Amino acid sequence: MDLGIAGKWAIVAGSTRGLGLACAQALAREGVNVVINGRSESEGPGVAEALHAETGVEVRFVAADVATAKGRERLVAGCPTPDIVVTNASGPSPTSFVDNSAQQWHEAFEANFHSAVGLMQLVIPGMKERGFGRIINITSAMVTTPHPLMTLSIAARTALTGVTKAVSKDVVSSNVTINNLLPERIDTGRQRQMAELQVQFRGLTLEEAYDEMRQTIAAKRLGRPEEVGAACAFLASAHAGYISGQNLHLDGGSYEGLI
Numbered sequence: 001m002d003l004g005i006a007g008k009w010a011i012v013a014g015s016t017r018g019l020g021l022a023c024a025q026a027l028a029r030e031g032v033n034v035v036i037n038g039r040s041e042s043e044g045p046g047v048a049e050a051l052h053a054e055t056g057v058e059v060r061f062v063a064a065d066v067a068t069a070k071g072r073e074r075l076v077a078g079c080p081t082p083d084i085v086v087t088n089a090s091g092p093s094p095t096s097f098v099d100n101s102a103q104q105w106h107e108a109f110e111a112n113f114h115s116a117v118g119l120m121q122l123v124i125p126g127m128k129e130r131g132f133g134r135i136i137n138i139t140s141a142m143v144t145t146p147h148p149l150m151t152l153s154i155a156a157r158t159a160l161t162g163v164t165k166a167v168s169k170d171v172v173s174s175n176v177t178i179n180n181l182l183p184e185r186i187d188t189g190r191q192r193q194m195a196e197l198q199v200q201f202r203g204l205t206l207e208e209a210y211d212e213m214r215q216t217i218a219a220k221r222l223g224r225p226e227e228v229g230a231a232c233a234f235l236a237s238a239h240a241g242y243i244s245g246q247n248l249h250l251d252g253g254s255y256e257g258l259i
Contacts, residue, residue: 006031
């Protein structure tokens, strides 16, 4: 299927590795020019060069911390008229709710709420004026299946979900859509971190920890980053203009809710 977005421009936050990189790769393979982003100056240029060499599209790298207003402004300055924006930032580590400090709550909201909302505020006016825009937020399955050790992530990402649902109704008539990807148990460094915590606190081997993860998934396997990228690319496509304000679970069929 031709997604109808070749030649357009995308900003993908947090995209030098993991799910952000998978989304950038999927878009670039569809002919989309991409601005990739990370906080470190060191690895970004190499990632951009490799993606350009593979796909032939224009790829820029902007070093910026999207948890800050200055970082978001710098990122958008690298592509002032994006057609597609993918928001993405690492989530907080598991914590005990009663031990969460005010600073931890603040940092969680800066990274996982303000980063996305701030980017949306910067790009939506131009998207509406041009009559095309696709915003995809990478959030978390914790939005619909809360876990007691993930309250920092739950609070910030649920707030983002509510805001984007409201805003999506206001912009869709201008052919600007906003949707959320809710990944769970995708085979990235984040899952390795979670597995290593099981090794540390429960004395499991790393393979035993991974096996336990697989058993919690209906598909009995971890998801692949490229599967998240493919979903992102479709939601960014010309064919997805009638899909907005939605939360798409990418969890191997594990979500137990009806809607």
